Amino acid sequence: MVETNKASALRLGMLIFGALAVATAVEFxxxxxxxxxxxxxxxxxxxxxxxxxxxxxxxxLFEADPDxxxxxxxxxxxxxxxxxxxxxxxxxxxFGGLLVSRFNLLGLTRPDVNQFTGLGVTSLLLxxxxxxxxxxxxxxxGDRKQTTISLVxxxxxxxxxxxxxxxxxxxxxxxxxxxxxxxxxxxxxxGFHAFxxxxxxxFLSIVLGNNLRMRYTSEKHWAVEAAVTYWHFIDVVWIxxxxxxxxxxxxx
Amino acid sequence: MKKLIPLGLIRGWVWxxxxxxxxxxxxxxxRVLMHLPPWKAEPSAVVGGLFGALFFIYGVGxxxxxxLWASGRESPDHGDEMKLGWRRFxxxxxxxxxxxxxxxxxxxxxxxIAGIFALIFRVKLAVPGSKLLxxxxxxxxxxxxxxxxxxxxxxxxxxxxxxxxPMLIGARDMVFPRLNAFSFWIAVPAGEILLSSxxxxxxxxxxxxxxxxxxxAPLGMQMFFLGVSLASFSSILSALxxxxxxxxxxxxxxxxxxxxxxxxxxxxxxxxxLTATQLxxxxxxxxxxxxxxxxxxxxxxxxxxxxxxxxxxxxxxxPAVYVFVLPGLGIISELLPVFVRKPLxxxxxxxMSSLAIALxxxxxxxxxxxxxxxxxxxxxxxxxxxxxxxxxxxxKFFSWVATIWRGKITFPTPMLFVLASILVFLLGGLSGPxxxxxxxxxxLNNTYYIVGHFHDALYGGYVFPFFAAIYYWFPKMTGKRMSxxxxxxxxWLMVPSFTVMSLLMMRIGLLGMRRRVSDYDPxxxxxxxxxxxxxxxxxxxxxxxxxxxxxxxxxxRGEAATGNVWNSRSPEWLVxxxxxLHNYDQELEVVGEPYDYGLKDSPYVxxxxxxxxxxxx
Numbered sequence: 001m002v003e004t005n006k007a008s009a010l011r012l013g014m015l016i017f018g019a020l021a022v023a024t025a026v027e028f029x030x031x032x033x034x035x036x037x038x039x040x041x042x043x044x045x046x047x048x049x050x051x052x053x054x055x056x057x058x059x060x061l062f063e064a065d066p067d068x069x070x071x072x073x074x075x076x077x078x079x080x081x082x083x084x085x086x087x088x089x090x091x092x093x094x095f096g097g098l099l100v101s102r103f104n105l106l107g108l109t110r111p112d113v114n115q116f117t118g119l120g121v122t123s124l125l126l127x128x129x130x131x132x133x134x135x136x137x138x139x140x141x142g143d144r145k146q147t148t149i150s151l152v153x154x155x156x157x158x159x160x161x162x163x164x165x166x167x168x169x170x171x172x173x174x175x176x177x178x179x180x181x182x183x184x185x186x187x188x189x190x191g192f193h194a195f196x197x198x199x200x201x202x203f204l205s206i207v208l209g210n211n212l213r214m215r216y217t218s219e220k221h222w223a224v225e226a227a228v229t230y231w232h233f234i235d236v237v238w239i240x241x242x243x244x245x246x247x248x249x250x251x252x
Numbered sequence: 253m254k255k256l257i258p259l260g261l262i263r264g265w266v267w268x269x270x271x272x273x274x275x276x277x278x279x280x281x282x283r284v285l286m287h288l289p290p291w292k293a294e295p296s297a298v299v300g301g302l303f304g305a306l307f308f309i310y311g312v313g314x315x316x317x318x319x320l321w322a323s324g325r326e327s328p329d330h331g332d333e334m335k336l337g338w339r340r341f342x343x344x345x346x347x348x349x350x351x352x353x354x355x356x357x358x359x360x361x362x363x364x365i366a367g368i369f370a371l372i373f374r375v376k377l378a379v380p381g382s383k384l385l386x387x388x389x390x391x392x393x394x395x396x397x398x399x400x401x402x403x404x405x406x407x408x409x410x411x412x413x414x415x416x417x418p419m420l421i422g423a424r425d426m427v428f429p430r431l432n433a434f435s436f437w438i439a440v441p442a443g444e445i446l447l448s449s450x451x452x453x454x455x456x457x458x459x460x461x462x463x464x465x466x467x468x469a470p471l472g473m474q475m476f477f478l479g480v481s482l483a484s485f486s487s488i489l490s491a492l493x494x495x496x497x498x499x500x501x502x503x504x505x506x507x508x509x510x511x512x513x514x515x516x517x518x519x520x521x522x523x524x525x526l527t528a529t530q531l532x533x534x535x536x537x538x539x540x541x542x543x544x545x546x547x548x549x550x551x552x553x554x555x556x557x558x559x560x561x562x563x564x565x566x567x568x569x570x571p572a573v574y575v576f577v578l579p580g581l582g583i584i585s586e587l588l589p590v591f592v593r594k595p596l597x598x599x600x601x602x603x604m605s606s607l608a609i610a611l612x613x614x615x616x617x618x619x620x621x622x623x624x625x626x627x628x629x630x631x632x633x634x635x636x637x638x639x640x641x642x643x644x645x646x647x648k649f650f651s652w653v654a655t656i657w658r659g660k661i662t663f664p665t666p667m668l669f670v671l672a673s674i675l676v677f678l679l680g681g682l683s684g685p686x687x688x689x690x691x692x693x694x695x696l697n698n699t700y701y702i703v704g705h706f707h708d709a710l711y712g713g714y715v716f717p718f719f720a721a722i723y724y725w726f727p728k729m730t731g732k733r734m735s736x737x738x739x740x741x742x743x744w745l746m747v748p749s750f751t752v753m754s755l756l757m758m759r760i761g762l763l764g765m766r767r768r769v770s771d772y773d774p775x776x777x778x779x780x781x782x783x784x785x786x787x788x789x790x791x792x793x794x795x796x797x798x799x800x801x802x803x804x805x806x807x808x809r810g811e812a813a814t815g816n817v818w819n820s821r822s823p824e825w826l827v828x829x830x831x832x833l834h835n836y837d838q839e840l841e842v843v844g845e846p847y848d849y850g851l852k853d854s855p856y857v858x859x860x861x862x863x864x865x866x867x868x869x
Contacts, residue, residue, distance in 0.1 A: 070501060079427055079500045086492045086526060093530035097564055101538070101549065104560045178546030181555035188538070188547060206322045213324040223321075 009137045016054045017130040023047050024126060028119055031247035037108075040243050047239045055133045055232045061085060077222055084226055088233045091196075095237050098192060102185050102244055110249035111182040112174055118246040121164040122238065128157035129235040132204075136228040142218035144211060151208040154231065158201045165190050189241055193234070200234050203227040260343035261440075264312035268441060271307025275300035294471055295544055297452065301478050305441035313344040314437050317430055334833055344437065346429035349831055351436050352415025353729060355407050356722075358436075362404035362443055364796070369397040371793055373770075378786035380774045390770035392454030392472065399459040399476065400446060402572070403483050405714050407439055409579045410490045412721055413518045415729070417494055419824035419831065420512045422503025422840040422857070427496045431489055439486040446479030458768050460565065463539050463550035463558050474543060477536040484533040487575075491525035494518050503823075503857070505842035509600055512822060512846050516603040517582025520610035521575050528568040528614065535564035562624055566617035573706075574613040577677070577713025578606055581648055583721045584670050588652060589847040590820050591667035592659025596847040598651045605644035612641050619688050623697040631690045638688035645681055649674070660850075664818075665739030669720035672747045677712025679751070680705060683758060698768075701761030708754045716747070719799065727817045731830040732810030738802035746795030753788035756781045821849065823857045 027043045030036065052058045061081060067074045131153040138146035169190065175183035207227045210216065216224055276296045284290050309315065317327035333340045333347060340350055341357070373393045376384040385393065418426055426432045449455055453470030466473050498519055502511070539561065541547045548554025550561050589596045596602065618626060618634030652674055661667070683705040686692040696702060719742070727733045760778040761767075772782070816825040823840055824831065838859040848854040 075500075079496060082499060083428060083431075083492060083496045086495060090488055090492065090526050090530055093527050094534050097531045097534040097567075101560055101564070104563070105549065105555065105557055177541075178548070179554075181548050181551075184542075184547035184549050184554070184556070188541065188549070210322075210324045215324050 006137070006141045006143070009141070010134075012054065013130060013133045013137060016050055016133075017126070019050060020047055020126055020129075021123075023050075024119075024122060027243060027247060028115075031243070032115070037248060040247055044240055044243050048236045051129065051232055051236050051239065055129060056229050056236075058085075073220065080222055080226070084229060088230070091233070092237070094192065095241070098185075098189050099240065099244060102189060105181050105185055106249065108249040109182075110247075110251060111186040111245065112251045113169065113186065113246060114172055115246060117164060117169050117172070118242065121161050121169065122242050124157050124161045124164060125235050125238050128154045128161065129232055131157065132228045132231045136221075136224055139211075139216060139221045139224045140218055144214070144216075147211055147216075147224070148208065151204055151211065155201055155204050155208065158197055158204070158231075162194060162197055162201075165194055186245060189245060193237055193241060196234050196237070200227070200231045203230060258343075259339060260312040262342075264308040264437070264440070267311025268304045268308035268444075271310075272300040272304035274307070275303030278303070294474060297471060298474050298478055298540065298544065301441075301445045301448075301475065305438065305445065305482055308441045309434065309437050312437050314430070314434050316344070332833065344433050346425075346433050347833065348414050348418050348426045348429070348432060349729070351432050352411050354436050355411035355414055355439075358439060358443065359404050359408035359411055362400050362407065364800075365447070366397050366400035366404060367793055367796065369393045369400070371789060373397070374786045374789045376770065377772075378783050380772050380779060380782075382771075385770065387770045388454055388456060391456035391458075391768070392450065394768060394770075395455055395458050395476070396447070396450065399480065400443075401710075402459060402576075403439075403443060403446065403480070405576045405710070406483065406487050408714070408718055409521065409576065410435070410439075410486065412514075412579060412583070412718075412725075413490065413494050413521070416721075416725065416824075417515055417518050418497060418501070419728075419835055420515055420822060421498060421501060421506060422823055422836060422842070423497060423501035424834045424836070426493050427500055428493050432493050435486045435489040435493065438482055438489075442479050442482035442486065444479075445475050445482065449473070449475035449479070460569070461536065461539065462565075463542070463561050464552075466539055467542055467550065474540060477540045481533045481536050481540075484529045487525045488529045491522035491529075494522045495526060503840040503842055507842075509603065510842050510844075510846060511603075512586060513596060513599065513602055513606075514579070514582040514586040517578045517585075517606045520606035521578045523607075524571040524575050524610050524613060528571045530568075531564050532568035532572070535561050535568075538564075559621070559624060559626065562621050563617070566620045567614075570617045570620060571610070571613035573709065574609050576710060578609060580673065580713040580717035581677070582606065583717040583724075584652060584673050585648070587666055587670050587720060587724055588655050589849050590818050590822075591664070591670070592656055592661050593849045594655055594659040595845070595849060595851070596651065597654035597657075598647070599845075599847060601647050602651045605647040608644035609641060612637065612644070616641060616688075619693070622690050622693045635688055635690050639685060642681070642685065649678065649681075664723075665734070665736055665743060666720040666724040666818075668740065668743045669716045669723065672743065673712050673716040673720065675712070676708055676716060676747070676751060676754075679754065680708030680710070680712050683708060696761065698766055699761035700765040700767055701758045703767050704754045704757030704759075704761060707750075707757060711750055711754070724818065726806070727813040727829050728824060728831055729829075730807065730810070731812060731814050732806050733813035733817060734806045734810065735802050738798055738805070742795045742798040742802065745798060746792050749788040749791035749795070753785050753792065756785045756788075760785075821846065821856045826857065826859070 023043050023046060027040055030039060030043075060078075063078075065075055065078055069075060131150045135147045135150035135154060138144075138150060170187070173183070173186065175186070177183050177187040204227050207223050210223065276299070279292070279296045279299045280290045283292065320327045330346065333345055333350065336343070340347075341354055345351060345354070373385065373390055376382045376390060414426065414432065418424070449472030452472040452475055455461075455466070455469045455473040455476050457466045457469055457473065461473065461476060466477075498511070498515055538547075538549045542549055542551060542556075548556040550556045550558045552558065585596055585602050615637040616634060618630055619638045622631055622634075683701070687696055687702060687705060723734055723739055760776075760781050763778050764776050765772055765778065772778075814829045817829075818825065823836070827836060836859070841858050841860060842856065843858050844854050844856045846856050848856070
């Protein structure tokens with residue numbers, strides 16, 4: 001029974017990853033060859049919706065409590081979920097503010113940045129989200145080893161993403177932060193996001209350490225769920241930021 | 253000395269010094285590696301301040317449990333903190349009542365400091381041509397008065413939301429107690445950093461910090477931005493905690509429309525704080541980055557747009573006004589039925605009006621920018637949306653008047669402050685629409701009329717309800733009742749003098765006095781008004797001094813009050829004062845309506861496990 005669930009969870013994770021990958025490829029090609037702004041917006045929203053539903057399990061917030069006792073584990077777990085989602089809601093206003101600033105200052109032009117690094121780092125984050133999901137699903141099924149492997153891969157991909165953005169992207173960009181407003185916006189948006197990636201990697205590393213110490217069970221692993229959900233949230237932010245920075249608008 | 257060293261606060265300060273040194277060293281080290289001149293004041297101050305704040309919180313001990321969890325260990329049981337006595341207020345307590353008192357003390361401290369700033373520059377304004385302060389000193393004090401008051405208000409509402417909300421909903425504590433401690437302790441370095449701007453050249457932008465001026469102001473500007481950014485985290489996380497607590501920890505039977513009205517106000521406030529506050533933080537951080545790294549968000553030469561700052565800033569800072577006043581209005585609605593012995597008129601409408609004000613508040617920010625060069629077609633929608641806020645506010649006034657109508661009114665000090673709040677908030681409310689209407693706002697913009705308007709709104713919506721709440725819940729906190737005589741003296745000192753002052757502010761505004769200027773022409777003809785306002789401001793301050801004397805005397809030898817002092821129906825008054833460590837020992841069940849005063853056999857709550865006679869009236 002458990003085995004079939006595990007297999008179907010893997011299938012679902014791969015299916016969603018496939019859909020996200022195809023959508024990303026489509027938006028990249030559309031932006032290059034057949035630029036239509038509303039379609040790009042719609043694709044980004046669909047991608048964000050897929051991650052929020054299938055990877056972040058937003059629907060869990062609306063489930064009834066199995067145990068109405070406020071001291072029970074399941075009740076506290078639900079409370080923690082609500083707290084985490086409030087935090088992400090609050091955080092998304094920072095990114096929303098940056099997005100508003102980007103469109104206020106640059107309108108339908110965009111910073112002149114390298115398309116292929118952009119696609120590369122986006123793919124890294126997308127794949128890392130798949131492995132983050134694997135880590136959580138494996139934990140649900142009590143597979144500690146699989147959790148460890150998936151967490152390690154997620155963290156490595158996250159580090160590669162940071163290296164790609166800060167080590168490559170920031171170096172090869174044809175502007176410095178102080179040059180013009182496009183530079184200011186580009187470094188601010190990627191910088192705020194990179195800071196969140198860094199915190200996400202920190203949380204995942206803490207969870208990895210505690211998983212090696214056997215701190216989690218298939219029933220009680222809130223920290224794993226929280227770190228993974230937060231990691232997906234960072235991915236959702238990038239799903240919106242990627243078209244806003246790389247695809248939408250024309251280069252001046 | 254031995255008694256002092258274990259105090260979290262002292263350890264925090266030691267670590268703050270280490271953290272500041274670390275931050276300064278970090279900046280200097282990076283500059284050396286980049287072959288730049290090693291010392292530069294501005295980045296050193298910002299990074300030093302930031303690390304100082306983080307190390308402070310670590311030093312206090314707020315992170316201890318989280319660090320244990322992160323390293324895979326269980327956190328120890330903190331035991332009964334009551335045996336620490338007064339020292340529990342200086343350490344990382346997780347108890348919502350202790351944190352509430354900590355917030356309250358910090359809020360009163362900042363309130364006093366900001367008030368003293370106002371008294372200083374009021375003396376300068378009493379006569380034209382006074383040389384008491386240089387213009388820069390005046391600007392710094394005026395700006396700090398504004399922003400320190402605002403932080404004090406934010407901390408003050410956190411005080412009451414923390415102290416009262418868990419009791420009102422029958423919970424043992426807030427839902428995330430460690431986060432609660434973090435929200436309080438980050439406000440302490442935030443206040444320190446904010447005030448340190450006094451010694452770093454000050455700043456001259458007013459509390460709004462508009463670029464381009466704020467991009468060129470002295471170093472103190474950065475301390476202002478950093479301090480407010482840190483304080484915003486306190487507000488955000490406190491709001492998160494309140495929302496989650498109300499959603500998850502209500503007592504059995506407490507359906508949404510049986511919640512006390514203050515809880516509704518706390519929810520409405522927290523919705524704004526949780527979300528919009530991020531944007532004032534972001535807008536301030538963007539100016540900080542512009543100053544530090546030359547990123548030209550608001551610099552027209554680099555293609556930036558100064559108006560963008562105003563959009564981001566006011567998206568929070570107008571709803572912030574509702575953050576300040578909604579809890580106060582909630583306190584008015586909460587206390588009024590107790591002192592008129594009648595049900596709150598239109599309970600559901602009052603509850604919904606708080607939410608309506610909060611949600612409408614998200615759509616009105618543009619009315620601060622009518623004269624700032626915003627697009628013409630945006631003016632009318634913002635005017636209409638702003639005027640709409642008057643509707644739910646009117647619902648509240650209607651409810652208060654109808655509640656008072658033919659009630660058996662008694663006038664202890666909290667009730668006096670509640671009545672003063674209603675009157676003064678009415679003045680603040682009625683003077684608002686002329687600022688929301690484009691045609692009149694273009695004349696009133698940046699005059700003292702605005703100053704009079706928002707002082708009335710904040711005194712009526714925050715300061716007087718705040719004092720009412722302190723007098724009302726003080727027995728709950730300490731088991732002692734504050735002196736009625738001194739309370740009434742405070743009331744009669746503060747309320748008339750403040751009202752005269754605020755009305756004169758509006759008058760001189762209409763006669764042509766600009767806000768934020770350090771001097772005026774005697775020919776404008778309001779020299780006498782200025783002198784009267786200064787005298788009135790000192791009388792108001794005297795009232796606050798009487799409050800502190802009252803506080804001190806009550807703590808030293810106050811009249812014991814352990815029972816239901818106000819004959820309230822609310823559950824926190826049905827258990828002895830001061831409140832037990834974990835609020836309610838027995839299970840609490842809500843069985844009736846919260847404000848059915850005067851109706852026989854209509855208990856609001858029932859305790860299980862003990863005889864109930866005499867407990868529910």
